[in-house]
Amino acid sequence: MKYLVWISRVIVGILFIISGLIKLNDPMGFSFKLEEYFSPGVLDLPFLTPLALGISVVLVIVEVILGVLLLLGFKPKFTVWSLLLMIVFFTFLTFYSAYFNKVTDCGCFGDAVKLTPWESFTKDVILLILILVLFFGRKYIPPLLNPKTNWIVGGVALVACALFANHVLNHLPSVDFRPYKIGANIQEGMSVPEGAPKPVYEYAWRFKVNGEDKIVLTNGDYPSVDGEFVDVETTEIQKGYEPPIHDFTIEKEGQDHAAELLDENKLVMVIAYDLAKSRYDAFSEVAKAAKKAKEKGYKVIGMSASSDENANAIKTKYGLDFDFYFTDETTLKTIVRSNPAILVLNRGTIKQKVHYNDIEELTF
Numbered sequence: 001m002k003y004l005v006w007i008s009r010v011i012v013g014i015l016f017i018i019s020g021l022i023k024l025n026d027p028m029g030f031s032f033k034l035e036e037y038f039s040p041g042v043l044d045l046p047f048l049t050p051l052a053l054g055i056s057v058v059l060v061i062v063e064v065i066l067g068v069l070l071l072l073g074f075k076p077k078f079t080v081w082s083l084l085l086m087i088v089f090f091t092f093l094t095f096y097s098a099y100f101n102k103v104t105d106c107g108c109f110g111d112a113v114k115l116t117p118w119e120s121f122t123k124d125v126i127l128l129i130l131i132l133v134l135f136f137g138r139k140y141i142p143p144l145l146n147p148k149t150n151w152i153v154g155g156v157a158l159v160a161c162a163l164f165a166n167h168v169l170n171h172l173p174s175v176d177f178r179p180y181k182i183g184a185n186i187q188e189g190m191s192v193p194e195g196a197p198k199p200v201y202e203y204a205w206r207f208k209v210n211g212e213d214k215i216v217l218t219n220g221d222y223p224s225v226d227g228e229f230v231d232v233e234t235t236e237i238q239k240g241y242e243p244p245i246h247d248f249t250i251e252k253e254g255q256d257h258a259a260e261l262l263d264e265n266k267l268v269m270v271i272a273y274d275l276a277k278s279r280y281d282a283f284s285e286v287a288k289a290a291k292k293a294k295e296k297g298y299k300v301i302g303m304s305a306s307s308d309e310n311a312n313a314i315k316t317k318y319g320l321d322f323d324f325y326f327t328d329e330t331t332l333k334t335i336v337r338s339n340p341a342i343l344v345l346n347r348g349t350i351k352q353k354v355h356y357n358d359i360e361e362l363t364f
Contacts, residue, residue, distance in 0.1 A: 005137035008130040009070055012083065015127065016067030022112050023060040026173040027165055028337040029111065031056040033103070037093065042102045057169075061161045062086075068157045070134075073143040074150040080138050083131050091124040111177035171355045172337060179244035180335040180350060186262055187348045189245035199240035206230040250303060251326040262348035266298040268364075270322065272340040273332035275306040275314050282340055282356035283318035289342060289359050290322055296364040298344075305329035 023030045031053040038045045038052065048055070066086070069079045097103040098117030109115070115123065134141065143150060168174060176182065179189045205216045209227035216223040250258040261267060270286055272278045290300045302324035304311060311324035336343065336353055342362060344352035354361055 001137050002140045004133055005140040008133040008137075009073075009141060012127060012130050012134065013067045013071040016063050016070070016083070019109055020060045020063030020067060022109050022177075023056070024064060024161060024165055025168060025175055026111070026177075026337065027056045027060060027169060028053065029173075029333075030060060032333055036103050037097075042097070053169075057165050061158070061165065064161050065154065065158055069154060070141075072145060072150050072153060073141045074145075074147075074154060076138045076141040080131065080134050080141070084135055087124060087128050087131050091121070091128050094121040094124050097121075170357050172341075172353065172358075178334055180353075182350050182353055185347075185349045186245060186248060186345075190243050190248060192241060192243055196241035197238075199236055200238035202235045202237045204233040204235070206232065247328055247331050249327060249331075250301070252323070257325065261299075261301065262345070264299050265346060266293075266296070267345040268293045268298045268300045269343040269345065270300065270302045270320075270340055271332055271336055271338075271343060272302065272304045272306070272314075273329050274339065275304055275310045278314075278339050279356055280314075280318075282359070283314060283320065285356065285359045286340055286342065287319050287321070289362055290320065293344075293364050294321070298364060301325055303327045303332060305332060 034052040034056055035049050037043050038048045040046060062082075063086070066079055066082055069075060070083065094117065098121045101117065103117070145153065164174075180186070201220065203218050203220060205218065205223050205225070207214045207216065207225045207227035207229055209225065213230070214225065214227060216225055248258060249256045250261050268290065270290065293300050300322040302311065302315075302320065302322055303326075304324050305326065305328060306324075308324075314320060315322075315324070335341075336355075338355040340356050342352075342354050342356075342359060343350055344362065344364070352362060
């Protein structure tokens, strides 16, 4: 039992630290995932939506600290009880998401590692088993250091996590795992490589044969059946290749201008996924940057999921000399964790990406 507890201690501690740090690198992204869980179609807890960012920061810091405390063997009873309560909650959540197909990615490892709902649930079940081993064998979790040193290490970890969270929230994630990171080409991200796996579908054809229903299964071909066709049900039994970027459009009056705009040698995108939630005082700096970019020969566009009325109001109030195009809100949230933010592109390749607090760092 002693050795089993040691193995579980190391695995759980390291996993909690890694998982927490990945999400701590991008707490804004984790808050978007929490908003999905709080939505009416999932847990129906809309009153928690405004608190999503605060909850995400607290959760990921707690996750990291619990991993650190477990490895230190500090306060084992408190630590193991906290781990158990946390994993029970998340095991329920991932099962609910998987069984009812509510949230297709739990966000457990941010954008670094994508897990399907059932993979997330399986991961949590394994962690639950390991934490139960720790729970029943907590007497075999000795402290690695003396109490005073444990307090110091735990305190330093807590302060470091808080400072790191504050930094990435006021700038951008230190490591960008998304397909829109600096250096990525959007057109290439949308392309499907030659020979990529294609989806496989199963077709259940229903016919009336001699007054009775007859089901014939095929992988696409219309079956030869001596009967009256009734209907067909299609089921995807194997997913095909899905490009990293598959929902990117830049629309104006119902027309998608993405292809022509991404072909521009000098393009500046001002991104504000929701103008009603934007940091308004930042638009003064945005206007200055847009003016400077135009003087340097750049084409400047705005991208938002807000209405034309909101966009025109912002343009008038802050003197923005560019037009806003429509892009899906989720896509814009994925592109950059700032509202507003500025991207600089060259023929679809992202050269610069800045938070509204770092607009002065742009170079044109």
